[in-house]
Amino acid sequence: MINILKAPQGSAEAAEPTAGGRGAAAVGLPIPVGRRVELPGRGTTFVREVDGPPGAPALVLIHGWIASAGINWYQLFEPASRHFRVIAPDLRGHGRGIRSRRRFRLADCADDIAVLLDELEVPSAIMVGYSMGGPVAQLLWKRHRSKVDGLVLCATSHRFVPGMRERLVFTTLMATAAGTSRAGQLFTVLPRSVVRQFAPVTAKGRPTSLQRWAAAEIRRHDLRMVLEAGHAIGHYDASRWIGNIDVPTAVVVTTKDRALTPAEQARLAFAIPHATIHRIEDGHVACTSPAFAAPVLAACTEVAVKAYPGWHPNRRVDDVAVGVGTSER
DSSP states (O other): OOEEEOOOTTOSSOOOOSSOOTTEEEETSSOBOEEEEEETTTEEEEEEEEOOSTTOOEEEEEOOTTOOHHHHHTTTHHHHTTTSEEEEEOOTTSTTOOOOSSOOOHHHHHHHHHHHHHHHTOOOEEEEEETTHHHHHHHHHHHOGGGEEEEEEESOOSBSSOSHHHHHHHHHHHHHHHTOOOGGGHHHHSOHHHHHHHOOOOOTTOOHHHHHHHHHHHHTSOHHHHHHHHHHHHHOBOTTTGGGOOSOEEEEEETTOSSSOHHHHHHHHHHSTTOEEEEESSOTTGGGSGGGHHHHHHHHHHHHHHHSTTOOOOHHHHHHTTTTTEEEO
16 A cells, blocks of 8 residues: 655645655655666666565556656556556656657657666566557567566557648647747647647646646656657657557557547557457546546556466455456457
């Protein structure tokens, strides 16, 4: 269990240690504290971890654009940690992820996670990608196959901007915005609809403390790298090789998504052999909803059962998670 700690009287946001404390929570929030990890030859990243039960399979939670691990996965840390070891890094340029002068590449994010697993002495894991995290998870399979035991792909696709015209408009916007350097430019350059499309940020009606903590997380972003990440998303297209994926895969479709349509998400499932489809009756910011955890945990459990013969969660886990909104195509 993740212990929820009380925020100090009058504190504006959660203050987090940068080392140790795996399984403890950020102050006042259901989020495990994180630690900084040096990745040889790459830089210093930030990861939130919960050990889970002894011998549990590992999940690597990969967040979306303009989010951080804490923002994207705060609804999942607690329930997932009952059955899995949970590893949730901040991607480069986001939150306290790696800072680099190199141009942002989704492939570098995949390589960062591969090196992180080496540093954590985790041979392989199930990759769980949300929105932009979906392409990073797919690239992990492509570039580091031995480290990927399964995939859970949420609110995502194997191509983010369908159609040449849309791709041109979106990537031009990103390239133009990336050429600016003023700190306030991010949310003035990007149309609100574009930000909503790729950036799960806060849940409507959540407590002020959570909103203020999430705002503090976003302020940690590296503006240039985040804008370049948007540009990278616009160019991503795995159509030529997505059908070669050979690990157990579940696709979690956000059925009310007006940013990345359910049909486009379903095409991802149809493109991957034997992928199953799970459904969340919500939009692209489904990760902020209390209803988010059950179907995602069901997908993770299903993939883990296939990936690790002989492993199965306890009965209480089955009752809560398995079979929620699942179908085989």
